Amino acid sequence: MKQEKTLLLVNFGGPRSLEEIPAFLTSLLTDQEVIRTGLPSWLHRQIFTRVAKKRSTVVSGDYAKIGGKSPIFEDTEALARALSEKLGIKVISFHRYLPSTHADFIKRVQETTGELIVLPLFPQFSYATTGSIALFLARHLDASRMRWVASYATHPGYIAAMQNLLKEYSRGDETFIYSAHGLPKNFIETGDPYQRQCIQTFEAIQEGFPDADHLICYQSQFGKSEWIRPHTRDVCAEPESFLPGCRKAVIVPLSFTSDHIETLFEIEELYLPPLREKGIEATRCPALNRRPEWIEALADIALNSSYLSTQMLLRRPQLAG
Incomplete structure (x- = not known):
């Protein structure tokens, strides 16, 4: 029997409304893979929750100028649907800094069986992006089922x-x-x-x-x-x-x-x-967004064994347990 595969399409996430900006910024700035203060986690969270609250007021005006939300959520969801149709497998999207989506994401992944292929929408690897996502997934899901695309900078x-x-x-x-x-x-x-x-x-x-x-x-x-x-x-x-x-x-x-x-x-x-x-x-010049040739490239990367690894690149592996 052919083993079931599920693709986890992971991205940064972005506020879907002006009201979601504080939660988005709090999730981002309290991530110690992104802001490396070296402080105890509780103190870092306390300080940067306040920073996020102040910054939310400033950036709300910026978001208002681009339509009151980030298009990254809708674009990621559209890519997930396109890849699912193209590859004929289940594709579940993950939005790293949209905490209101995390519980549903974890539940949907836990309901799957077989191999999980993790494909970040970050072509270049950084511990602050793909590395942070790896740490999150290692904490909340069964890492032994996962195969990782760490980067594809020159695909x-x-x-x-x-x-x-x-x-x-x-x-x-x-x-x-x-x-x-x-x-x-x-x-x-x-x-x-x-x-x-x-x-x-x-x-x-x-x-x-x-x-x-x-x-x-x-x-x-x-x-x-x-x-x-x-x-x-x-x-x-x-x-x-x-x-x-x-x-x-x-x-x-x-x-x-x-x-x-x-x-x-x-x-x-x-x-x-x-x-x-x-x-x-x-x-x-715009980003690739939903361009057909970008979808073609992602489909090739997702199932190309030369880009897949069971190794999760973690800056602080001791935190994964």
Whole structure:
């Protein structure tokens, strides 16, 4: 008898309404894989619950400008349905920072039998994203049933999907500004492969545009620690230093596969205007979202044994039990 397989399609999650912002931010900022204070968990939670409450007031206005919610939830659900139809297996979506969805997710997974294939919508591995999800799943589910896709930074289908997307914005005279989510510098210094894999993706995509000027930078810094550079905000504020001679620019969301607040608001409202003020014709390229070639790539990755492993990459494996 053929063993049953279930695909767990995992993503960051995002508020589905303005009212859900506080719970989303509290879940995110109290995650010690994301904010590494080194404090006891109870104290970290106490401090960052307060931070989340204050920050919710600030970012509510930002979310209001993009429709009062993040589209990442609906896009992830749509991808799950498309992959289920394409692969002929059950696909269950997981939204890491939407705690109101977790109980139902755990229940649905526990009702399945056979192998669980975990596919993160993060092509580049980081302990702060895929690693955090691995820790959550190890705590709440039977890890012995799971096979993991840790990363797929240079998967041919993923790279081709990105190249096809960029061709729609390429006229041969633009500069591609690839903007990936940033990480604190000390994450990289302690072994996180994220930046290296971002550069691998950047170089692989750019092979399709050998004559185009290009640059990789990092956005969405938070807190007071030093983050990996260059920062997208600096590149866009001082294009003459980073992009001499640039007249047309396309900002490409490198590590973001779904549009959300950091592309729809941050890039649109914070990074494009400074470029335009300098006389540069600047455009934002959307994320892959629900593009058919992206679904094709995910389907291939999900069942490709060369991308699957039984090993869960945990920064603090002692917390999994």
